[in-house]
Amino acid sequence: MKMGKALCCDKQGVxxxxxxxxxxxxxxxYIKMNGHGSWRTLPMHAGLLRCGKSCRLRWINYLRPDIKRGPFTTEEESTIVQLHGMLGNRWAAIASQLPGRTDNEIKNYWNTQLKKQLPHSGHSVGSQQPSFSPDHSTIVKTESPSMRHMVQWENARVEAEARLSMESSLLNSWSTSESHPDHFLQLWHSEVGQSFRAIKGKGGGVCQSLVSQASSSKLESSSDVSVQDKNTGSSAFANMKQEQDSSYKLKLEDGTAESELGYYEFLDSSDSALNHMLDMNDGEIGFLCESDSFLNTLDG
DNA sequence: AATCATCCCAACCGCAAGCAC
DNA sequence: AGTGCTTGCGGTTGGGATGAT
Known part of the structure; x- marks a missing residue:
């Protein structure tokens, strides 16, 4: 297979x-007996004439015992669509929500299947950014109810992200170690995110933690560990609000919470506004065409 | 049956982040 | 702080499988 440029392993005999x-x-x-250890040295120890990178990829994408093979279920499909709307082409983060599925598999599935199914959605499929069309007029023409919900969610996310950015710039004393590393995921984990997922209804396995994957890619490095994280991660998601409460209380006690109050309140107000929007009937989302009035709604 | 076109997916690459020194 | 190494991610490619002519 010719790949053009320099090989990752130029060694002879690889x-x-x-x-x-x-x-x-x-x-x-070898991995059963020893774990993968250092991928770079694994091929030598395992007697393989491969580069470590190739071994890692083979293990992660194919040989891991927890790999789920076979066609994607409709639940998995809708999860992919939802998360792609939020996260864009962050396949590893999306894969973390689909136990047994790999980023490569999801990426392939998106590129070969789902992309075709969303030709007129306003989704900029294939983009490297979270898909979002600034041309809202194309959005309200979307036909299927599930797609309309996706569009609603997408707009809510974008607007909320814009607000979060503005707020965070004003609240620069907010400790980054306490804030969620990704606004999209923060929104996804919020009440409104749960509301959105409920719209799709019964999407089993969706509500696991995105935090672990999105904030720490290291979790992918070992299949055994990552599976465990994926399976137990749901508690992190479910308890996120609670953790925010706890950390906020701690800050109140040590007198450092003052500047964070606005941020915390913003999360709540954002949630309620977005909840309000998601509660609207399909015919009521025309205001999405007018971002000014939408922002006013949020401000109100 | 043979050839061509298209699809699917495993595997590759470069890049960037994280870590150790 | 700077440097080098390792790992993980996302984009891309090529070959096999399948379908169409």
């Missing part, structure tokens, strides 16, 4: 291309 069953077996056996 195999490339499709893996043989023997190589697979050697890799699985």
């Amino acid at each position: 195999r490339r291309g499709a893996w043989t069953p023997e190589e697979d077996e050697a890799l699985v056996e």
Whole structure:
């Protein structure tokens, strides 16, 4: 397979291309016995003529025991669509919400299947940014109810993010270690995010924590660990509000919370405004065409 | 049956972040 | 603080499978 530029492993005798069953077996056996350790040195220890990167990829995307194979369920599909609307092409973050699915698999599925299904949605599919069309007039023409909800969510997210940015610039004393690293995920984890997911209804397995993956890519590094994190991560999601409450109380006690009050209140007011919007009937979202009035709604 | 076109997915690459020194 | 190494992520590619002619 010609890949054009310099190889990641220029060493002579390093195999490339499709893996043989023997190589697979050697890799699985080695990791079973020793863990992967350093990927760079693994091939040598496992007796494989591959570069570490290739071994890692093979393990993560194919050989891990927890890999779920077979077609995507409708629940998984809707989760992908929702999360892609929020996160854009952050496949690893999306994959963290779909146990047993890999970022590569989801990326392929999006590019080959879902992309085709959303041709007129206003979604800038394939973009590297969270998909969002500034041309709201195209949005309200979206036909399917589920797509309309997606569009509602998308607009809510964008507007909320803009507000969060403005607020955070005013609240520069807010400790970054306490704030969520990603506004999208923060919104997703909020009450309104849950409301949105409820609209899609019964999307099992969706409400797990995005925090672990999105804020720390390290969790992907070991399958055993990452699976455990994925499975237990839901508590982090479910308790996010509670944690915010706790940390805020602590700050009140030590007298550092003053500047953060505005931020905290903003989260609540943002949620309620967005909840209000999501409660609207489909015919009532025309105001999304007018961002000024939408912002006024939020401000009110 | 043979050829061509398209689709799907495993595997590759470069880049950037994180970490250790 | 600067540097080098390792790892993980996202974009891209190529080959096999499948469908159409």
